[in-house]
Amino acid sequence: MDRIWLRHYPPGVPAEIDAGAIPSVTAMLEDSFAKFRDRTACIFMDKAVSYGTLDDLSRALGAYLQSLGLARGARVAIMMPNVPQYPVAIAAILRAGFCVVNVNPLYTPRELEFQLTDAGADAIIVLENFAGVLQQALPQTAIKHVIVASIGDMLGGLKGAITNFVVRHIRKMVPAFSIAGAVRFNAAIAAGKAMTLKDPGVGPDDVAFLQYTGGTTGVAKGAMLLHRNLVANLMQIEAWQEPMIDQPPPVERMIVVTALPLYHIFALTACFLWGMRLGAACLLIPNPRDLPALIGAMAKHKVNSFPAVNTLYAALLHHADFKRIDWSMLKCAVAGGMAVQRAVAEAWIAATGHPIIEGYGLSETSPVLTCNRGDIKEWTGTIGLPLPSTDIAIRDDDNNDVPLGERGEICARGPQVMPGYWKRPDETAAVMTADGFFRTGDIGIMDTQGRVTIVDRKKDMIAVSGFKVYPNEVEDVAMSQGGLLECAAVGVPDTHSGEAVALYAVKKSPDVTEADLHAYLKTRLTSYKMPKHIEFRSELPKTNVGKILRRALRDEAVQQRTAVNP
Numbered sequence: 001m002d003r004i005w006l007r008h009y010p011p012g013v014p015a016e017i018d019a020g021a022i023p024s025v026t027a028m029l030e031d032s033f034a035k036f037r038d039r040t041a042c043i044f045m046d047k048a049v050s051y052g053t054l055d056d057l058s059r060a061l062g063a064y065l066q067s068l069g070l071a072r073g074a075r076v077a078i079m080m081p082n083v084p085q086y087p088v089a090i091a092a093i094l095r096a097g098f099c100v101v102n103v104n105p106l107y108t109p110r111e112l113e114f115q116l117t118d119a120g121a122d123a124i125i126v127l128e129n130f131a132g133v134l135q136q137a138l139p140q141t142a143i144k145h146v147i148v149a150s151i152g153d154m155l156g157g158l159k160g161a162i163t164n165f166v167v168r169h170i171r172k173m174v175p176a177f178s179i180a181g182a183v184r185f186n187a188a189i190a191a192g193k194a195m196t197l198k199d200p201g202v203g204p205d206d207v208a209f210l211q212y213t214g215g216t217t218g219v220a221k222g223a224m225l226l227h228r229n230l231v232a233n234l235m236q237i238e239a240w241q242e243p244m245i246d247q248p249p250p251v252e253r254m255i256v257v258t259a260l261p262l263y264h265i266f267a268l269t270a271c272f273l274w275g276m277r278l279g280a281a282c283l284l285i286p287n288p289r290d291l292p293a294l295i296g297a298m299a300k301h302k303v304n305s306f307p308a309v310n311t312l313y314a315a316l317l318h319h320a321d322f323k324r325i326d327w328s329m330l331k332c333a334v335a336g337g338m339a340v341q342r343a344v345a346e347a348w349i350a351a352t353g354h355p356i357i358e359g360y361g362l363s364e365t366s367p368v369l370t371c372n373r374g375d376i377k378e379w380t381g382t383i384g385l386p387l388p389s390t391d392i393a394i395r396d397d398d399n400n401d402v403p404l405g406e407r408g409e410i411c412a413r414g415p416q417v418m419p420g421y422w423k424r425p426d427e428t429a430a431v432m433t434a435d436g437f438f439r440t441g442d443i444g445i446m447d448t449q450g451r452v453t454i455v456d457r458k459k460d461m462i463a464v465s466g467f468k469v470y471p472n473e474v475e476d477v478a479m480s481q482g483g484l485l486e487c488a489a490v491g492v493p494d495t496h497s498g499e500a501v502a503l504y505a506v507k508k509s510p511d512v513t514e515a516d517l518h519a520y521l522k523t524r525l526t527s528y529k530m531p532k533h534i535e536f537r538s539e540l541p542k543t544n545v546g547k548i549l550r551r552a553l554r555d556e557a558v559q560q561r562t563a564v565n566p
Contacts, residue, residue, distance in 0.1 A: 001393070005385040005450025010373050012243045017235040017388045019415040024227035026094045026202045028234065028277060029058075036279035039253060044084045044284040045163070046300070047155050051279070057154075057189055058091035064192030065096045068145050070122050072097045072200055075210060077116060077124040077143075078263070079103040079134065081286040085149045085185055086262050087272060089125045094208060097200025101210045101222070102263035105129075106526045109136035110477075116141040119210050119222055119422065125149065125185070129167070132175040149185035151286075204228035210422050211265050213363035213468060220473070222422035223364045232415035233269055233366035234277050236387040241274075244332045244357075244374035245304075251329060254280035256305040257298060259288040259312065265367040266336050266466070270307045280305070288312055295321045302329040309337045309466035311497055314344045317351060327352040332374060334359060336367070337466025338498045339454065345379035358383055360454070364431075364438060366416040370452055382451040383444075390414035391437070394446050399433055409458055410444040411437040460550050462491030463499050464528045471550060474521075474529060478503060481520045483512030488540055488548045492533065492557040503531035504540055504553055 006015050022028050033055035040048040065076065076093045078100060080086050093100045101119045103112065105127065112133060116124070123145035126134050131148055138146075151167050152160030168174045208230055210222035245251065256275040260267035275282045283301060285294050295316070303325075313335065316322050333348065335358045345356050355376050360383035361367030370392065372384035386392040393401050394408035402408040417438045420428030431439045443456040462469040474489035487505035494500035505517070514534045521530060541552040 001391055003386075003391065003450070004448070005392075008373075008385060008449045008451075010240075010243050010375060012246075013239055014388050017232065017239055017415075019228060019232040019235065019389065020204070021235070022231045023204050024094075024202045024206070025208050025230050025273065026227070028231060028273075029091050029094065032276045032279060039279050040281040041276070042084050042087055042258075042282040042284050043255075043297075043301075044082075044286075045155060045159075047084070047159070048281075049084050049087075049154060054087060054091060057088045058095060059197050060189045060192030060195070061088060061092035062096035062192070063195035063197040064188045065092060065098065065123065066198055066200075067192070067195055068123065070096075070098060070145075073099055073207065074123070075099045075101045075119045075121040077101040077103050077119065077121045077126075079105050079107075079112070079124060079126040079130055080149065080262075081105055081127065082258055082262050082267075082284040083127065083149070083151060083286055084154045084284060085125070085127070086284075087276075087282070088154075090262075090272070094202070095197060095200075097202055097206075099207045099210060102212070102268065104261070104263055104526060107133065108524050108526060109133050110524050111526060113137040113140045114220065115212055116143060118220070119212075123147070127151065128174050128177070131177040131179060131182075135177045135179050138179065146179050146182040147185055147188050148179070148182050153185050202227060204231070209268075211268075211363040220470075221424050221427055223418045224420055224422050225363075225366055225418055229366045229416050229418060230269065230273060232389070233368055234273055236389060236414075236416060237270065237274050237368055238277060239388050240371055241332060241374065247331070249329065251304050251331065254278050254304045254331075255301050256280045256282050257285065257303050257307070258282040259285040259294060260307060260309065260337075260466075264337075264467075265363045266307065266361070269367060270334060270336070271305075275305075291315060291319050292321065295319060295324055299324040299326070302326050304329055304331045305334070306330065306332070307334045307336070310335060310340045310344055311338070311465045313340070313348055313356060314496075317344065317347050322351070327354060330354050332357055334371075336361060338463050340379065341498075342379050342381065349378065355379070360384070360452070362440060364418045365412060365414075366418070368416070369412045369414070372451075380451065382447075382453045384452070385450050386412075386452075387414070387416075390416070392446065392450075392452060393437060394444055394452075395437075395439075404446055404448055407443055407445055407455060410440045410442045410452060410454070412440060413437045460490070462489070462501055464491075464494075464501065465497040467528045469501055469529045474501060474503065474525065474531065477521060477524045478505065478517065478531075480524075481512070481517060483507060483509040483516065486540060486548065488550050488553055489531065490550045490554040490557065492554065493561050494532065497528075500532035501529065502533040502535070502553075502557060504535050504537055506538065506540060507536055 037052040152163035209225040258271040359371035391413040471489040485508040491499035541549040
C-alpha cells in the first residue's frame with residue numbers, strides 16, 4: 001500500500017508508533033499515578049483531585065471489587081455523568097482485572113436492560129440520580145452487585161454534604177429508589193482500604209472495555225477494545241498532538257476540558273486516558289448543555305485542550321458570556337463525532353485565534369483513525385490524514401481499492417482496531433476483511449495528499465450531535481406502541497445537531513396522535529434518539545419487493561429544506 005499521506009505529515013510526527021511499549025492501559029495508569037502523584041488529575045466543582053488520591057481510591061475500590069469474587073475479566077458497568085467517581089471507577093475496574101462497560105446514564109430501563117444483559121455484567125457502579133432507572137431494569141439482568149455513588153462523595157465533608165442535600169432535596173434530582181443489598185460508593189472505598197489489591201496480571205490481549213455501538217448495521221453490540229487497542233490509540237494521539245503542544249508558549253501542566261461524556265469513546269480516550277498519559281488535569285463537566293456552568297468552569301482556567309463536537313462549539317460561540325474564556329493557552333481544539341460546519345469553524349478561528357482540528361474515528365477503532373494537521377490555518381472540510389501506524393483504504397463493494405478522488409467505503413487497519421464484537425461472530429465477519437481492514441460504513445474520498453473527506457454513509461445511521469442513532473431501534477419502539485401500521489425513521493438536516501430524527505408513520509388506529517406517540521417514545525428512548533419530527537402519511541415509499549425506502553424520505557426532507565433555505 002502506498003501511504004501517500006506520510007509525505008504530508010507535520011514535522012516530528014513518526015510514521016509508526018511502538019504499540020508494544022506499554023503492555024496495558026492498567027500499566028499506563030500505574031505509571032502516571034507514580035510519576036504525577038502530586039499533580040491534579042481532575043477538577044470538579046472547584047475541587048481538585050490529585051493523581052495520588054486517584055491512585056489510593058481506585059486501589060481501594062479495586063480491592064473491594066476483587067473481594068466480591070468476580071471472575072477475572074468480569075464485566076463491571078459504570079452509569080454516571082462526568083463526576084470524579086468515574087475516573088476512580090475506571091481505574092479500579094481495570095486494576096482489578098475486570099472489563100469496563102460504559103453505560104449512558106440517560107438510558108431508559110429498556111435500553112439499560114438490553115446492554116447489561118448483552119454484556120453479561122455482574123456488577124454496576126451508578127450515580128444515585130439514575131438508580132431509579134437501574135432498579136426497574138435489574139430484575140431482568142444478571143447484576144449481582146450494585147455500588148451507588150452520590151455527587152458529593154469526593155467533595156469533602158461539609159461541601160459534599162451540602163451538595164448532596166441540594167441535589168436531593170432542593171433540586172430534587174434523585175428520584176426515590178430501593179435496591180436491596182446496594183453498597184454506597186464511600187462505604188466500598190472504606191472497606192477496600194483494609195484489603196489488598198491483587199495483581200491480576202492484565203495483558204495486552206485482555207478486553208479493557210466493551211464499548212456499545214450500533215456499528216455499521218444498527219444492531220447494538222459491544223466493540224471489544226483490548227488493552228493494546230487503547231494503548232496504541234493513546235500513543236498515536238500523543239505522537240500526533242505533540243507538535244501542537246510543543247508550540248510556544250510552554251505549558252507546565254495541561255488542562256483538558258472534559259465536557260463530552262466519559263461513556264462516549266471520544267471523551268474516554270481523547271480526554272481521560274490521554275490526559276492521564278500526559279499528567280494533565282481533566283476539567284470534569286457533568287452537563288455541557290448547562291452553558292453558563294460550563295463557561296463558568298472554563299473561565300477559571302487557561303485551558304489547553306478542548307475536545308468537543310460541532311454543536312457545542314456553535315452553542316458556545318453564540319452565548320453572551322463566551323468572551324469570559326481565556327483561550328491564550330489553547331493548544332488544540334479538536335472536533336469529532338460529527339462534521340464541523342464551515343460557518344462554525346470560521347467563527348471559532350475569528351473568536352479564539354485557533355482552528356478546530358477535525359478528526360474521525362469510531363467506537364470500534366478506539367476511536368481515532370484520522371486527524372487534520374495541527375498547523376492548519378483554516379477549515380479544510382476533510383477529516384484529515386491517517387494517524388501513525390494506520391492504513392486507510394477507499395474500497396468498492398467488492399473490496400477493491402478505488403482510484404484517488406473516487407468514492408468508496410472508508411476501510412481502516414491499525415493496532416487501534418478492535419478484534420471484533422462481543423459474542424457476535426457474524427457481525428464481526430460482516431465488517432472485517434480478509435486482509436484485516438475494518439469497513440466503517442462511511443463513504444469517502446481520498447485526495448492526492450492522503451486526506452479523507454466523508455461524502456455519505458453506506459447505512460442509514462443518523463448522527464445527532466455526535467451520537468449514533470439507528471433507525472431500526474426507533475422504528476421497533478414506535479411499532480410496539482400498537483397504533484401504527486408501519487413507520488420509518490430517517491435523519492434530516494438540523495442546524496443545531498447536524499441531523500435530527502424524523503419519524504414517518506402510517507396509522508393503524510385513527511385515534512393515535514402525535515402527542516400519544518411522542519409520550520410513548522419518551523419513556524423508551526433516551527433524548528438524542530427521540531424523533532424531533534413526527535409525520536403521519538397514508539403510505540410510505542417502497543421498493544418493488546415492499547421494502548420501505550428510507551433514502552427517498554431523507555432526500556425529500558433535504559429537498560424541502562433546500563427549498564426553504566436556498
